[in-house]
Amino acid sequence: MDETVSLDLAVDDFPDEYELESLIEKLKDQDPTFLLGIFVALAVVIFTIVLLKFFLGSKTTRNAVLLVGLCDAGKTLLFSRLLLGTFKRTQTSIAESSASYKAKNDRGTSWTLVDMPGHESLRPQYIEKFKASARALVFVVDSAVFQKEVRDVAEFLYSLLTDSTLTTSAPSIIVACNKQDIKMTKSAKLIQQQLEKELNTLRVTRSAALTSQDGSVGGAVYLGRKGRDFDFSQLPMRVEFVECSARGHQGELGDADIQDLETCLAKL
Ligand SMILES: Nc1nc2c(ncn2[C@@H]2O[C@H](COP(=O)(O)OP(=O)(O)OP(=O)(O)O)[C@@H](O)[C@H]2O)c(=O)[nH]1
Numbered sequence: 001m002d003e004t005v006s007l008d009l010a011v012d013d014f015p016d017e018y019e020l021e022s023l024i025e026k027l028k029d030q031d032p033t034f035l036l037g038i039f040v041a042l043a044v045v046i047f048t049i050v051l052l053k054f055f056l057g058s059k060t061t062r063n064a065v066l067l068v069g070l071c072d073a074g075k076t077l078l079f080s081r082l083l084l085g086t087f088k089r090t091q092t093s094i095a096e097s098s099a100s101y102k103a104k105n106d107r108g109t110s111w112t113l114v115d116m117p118g119h120e121s122l123r124p125q126y127i128e129k130f131k132a133s134a135r136a137l138v139f140v141v142d143s144a145v146f147q148k149e150v151r152d153v154a155e156f157l158y159s160l161l162t163d164s165t166l167t168t169s170a171p172s173i174i175v176a177c178n179k180q181d182i183k184m185t186k187s188a189k190l191i192q193q194q195l196e197k198e199l200n201t202l203r204v205t206r207s208a209a210l211t212s213q214d215g216s217v218g219g220a221v222y223l224g225r226k227g228r229d230f231d232f233s234q235l236p237m238r239v240e241f242v243e244c245s246a247r248g249h250q251g252e253l254g255d256a257d258i259q260d261l262e263t264c265l266a267k268l
């Protein structure tokens with residue numbers, strides 16, 4: 001019974017055909033500049049909403065710091081050290097772990113820290129899943145076995161540095177040269193130089209496949225500047241090299257040596 005009454009009222013509320021016609025007539029009688037003004041104002045409001053959505057949306061979604069690198073580089077131990085400060089025995093990761101990380105700065109910045117599996121067969125799917133949300137990548141390198149792994153490290157890094165999503169959003173890249181507690185490890189400077197050399201070689205072999213006019217094919221972008229030897233300063237993203245030891249020089253019971261990495265994360 002009540003429903004019928006409210007329905008009747010709702011129907012009565014609609015302007016009838018005559019009212020609509022008179023409204024159209026009234027609008028027709030208006031000064032065209034007045035109508036144009038209304039139209040422009042509406043367009044400005046819609047344009048502003050779209051712009052705000054675009055900028056605020058992209059800012060809020062890019063809040064992840066991804067720990068990436070080959071197997072055994074020390075990503076999971078770094079994850080534990082950065083979040084809790086504690087040493088933890090680890091096993092090779094088969095899925096990602098994520099947690100909120102508060103940067104050590106006065107701004108109280110916090111990021112979602114994501115520890116990704118390093119295994120070759122799992123890596124691509126996790127990169128694909130998280131790359132759009134990356135504010136920064138911490139590319140972890142095992143400095144103790146770098147010489148042996150340089151080719152694999154460079155290939156993985158190459159795939160990230162030429163990824164079209166990453167070159168567009170340009171997250172900061174921090175290359176964390178880990179395991180500095182082990183004797184005879186490579187320094188960050190040496191690792192940087194060797195990677196530049198290796199990436200230069202990879203670029204020659206890989207770029208033979210780049211045929212399209214804008215220099216991209218299959219989502220890959222040309223690495224660095226054409227006609228010049230590759231160095232990291234040619235990239236759209238900022239790349240920094242730091243030395244660290246997730247284990248720490250005092251062993252499992254002592255603190256990690258990750259201050260330089262924390263300083264980089266505080267600057268993001
Ligand atoms: N000496 C030394 N060992 C480290 C350091 N960081 C990690 N490790 C050891 O290296 C091994 C691998 O560390 P993880 O953190 O599990 O490596 P991961 O990068 O997460 O490996 P995946 O999950 O397989 O991709 C563990 O035995 C760690 O204790 C370090 O700074 N120094």
Ligand SMILES: [Mg+2]
Nearest residue numbers: 075076092093
């Ligand atoms: Mg792991």
